[in-house]
Amino acid sequence: MAQHRFSSARRHVGEHIAEWTIRIVASLSILVIFLIFVFVFREALTLISPDAPAPAPAAVTSEDDLRPELYNPDVLTAEEMETLLTPEIYNPDVGNLGEASDAPAGAAATAQEGTTETRSLAGRLLSDVWQPVGERPKFGMMPLLVGTAKTTLIAIAIGAPLGILAALYSAFFAPFRVRQIIKPAIELLAGFPSVVVGFFCLAIVATFVQDALGTSFRLNALIGGIGLSITVIPIVFSIAEESLAAVPKSLREASLALGSSEWQTAYRVMLPAAAPGVFAAVLLGIGRAFGETMIAIMATGNAALMSWSIFEPARTMAATIGAEMGEVVWGSEHYGILFLLGTLLFVFSFGLNAVTELYVKQRLIKRFQGK
Numbered sequence: 001m002a003q004h005r006f007s008s009a010r011r012h013v014g015e016h017i018a019e020w021t022i023r024i025v026a027s028l029s030i031l032v033i034f035l036i037f038v039f040v041f042r043e044a045l046t047l048i049s050p051d052a053p054a055p056a057p058a059a060v061t062s063e064d065d066l067r068p069e070l071y072n073p074d075v076l077t078a079e080e081m082e083t084l085l086t087p088e089i090y091n092p093d094v095g096n097l098g099e100a101s102d103a104p105a106g107a108a109a110t111a112q113e114g115t116t117e118t119r120s121l122a123g124r125l126l127s128d129v130w131q132p133v134g135e136r137p138k139f140g141m142m143p144l145l146v147g148t149a150k151t152t153l154i155a156i157a158i159g160a161p162l163g164i165l166a167a168l169y170s171a172f173f174a175p176f177r178v179r180q181i182i183k184p185a186i187e188l189l190a191g192f193p194s195v196v197v198g199f200f201c202l203a204i205v206a207t208f209v210q211d212a213l214g215t216s217f218r219l220n221a222l223i224g225g226i227g228l229s230i231t232v233i234p235i236v237f238s239i240a241e242e243s244l245a246a247v248p249k250s251l252r253e254a255s256l257a258l259g260s261s262e263w264q265t266a267y268r269v270m271l272p273a274a275a276p277g278v279f280a281a282v283l284l285g286i287g288r289a290f291g292e293t294m295i296a297i298m299a300t301g302n303a304a305l306m307s308w309s310i311f312e313p314a315r316t317m318a319a320t321i322g323a324e325m326g327e328v329v330w331g332s333e334h335y336g337i338l339f340l341l342g343t344l345l346f347v348f349s350f351g352l353n354a355v356t357e358l359y360v361k362q363r364l365i366k367r368f369q370g371k
Contacts, residue, residue: 154225163236224300243277
């Protein structure tokens with residue numbers, strides 16, 4: 001008797017090829033992610049590696065070497081050209097080139113010795129001044145950490161409640177036809193280019209907030225947080241809605257049978273049951289806001305100020321990397337510190353994703369299985 005073709009235990013060559021192709025692609029994907037982290041971490045290690053050669057400083061023979069290149073000399077007068085070609089002094093405490101040349105050599109050397117910072121690398125990185133351009137660059141990361149924390153907290157404070165409430169409405173209150181429109185529309189928002197959201201905040205949100213609140217700065221941490229919340233809402237909504245939909249319907253039916261209203265059932269029974277999934281959605285939203293670059297560059301004012309006020313400009317770590325990496329000198333201290341910032345971003349985002357996948361979602365599955 002011939003064996004049925006669907007019950008045959010033989011595996012075709014095509015199945016073997018497909019299986020090994022999937023294995024190879026998955027392994028290569030994991031390897032690429034690992035190599036990216038190794039590369040970023042290796043470049044960051046140049047800050048503490050004693051064998052890393054320091055780049056030789058460019059020789060400055062005259063004041064002309066410090067003058068910027070002029071692209072349109074024919075459209076300016078001689079006085080305007082002289083004003084334009086005067087270099088900007090970023091560290092006025094060390095004086096300009098003319099003052100340094102007029103002072104005696106011994107006095108200049110003494111002043112240089114007295115003002116040179118002798119703090120360790122950790123002490124310099126934890127200072128409150130980020131000023132990478134100047135005769136004595138300063139690489140204090142505290143303003144960047146504060147700016148990142150401010151914008152991320154504002155984004156989560158706005159985006160997480162809106163995303164969770166939208167998920168509750170879509171899962172339990174919206175009619176089927178309305179749900180078929182709301183869910184794709186919000187998820188489509190996740191595909192918007194970051195630069196479009198940045199332009200929206202730059203042109204519309206900043207003006208509205210300044211007129212409404214009378215803020216001194218048009219672009220500040222609040223505007224950046226609002227822009228980041230626009231990218232957080234779709235992530236929180238999608239994962240929270242899926243978690244709520246995965247809750248067994250028997251819980252909802254039992255609550256309604258006991259006399260609870262739809263709203264009481266939603267936020268007292270269904271939402272607590274899906275709490276691990278909702279928490280995972282918030283964590284992923286934090287990771288999204290933490291690593292956003294373009295919106296942070298365009299909407300926060302992009303100024304590294306050591307201030308916790310949400311109405312003052314801020315600068316995030318991701319925005320710093322995006323704004324300065326294209327002009328940094330390869331192998332310099334500034335180069336290594338930018339890669340250190342990238343390592344911190346990578347570790348933070350990877351940690352959040354790992355906690356979400358390995359702990360939070362596993363607790364959600366166990367809760368639904370009654371364990």
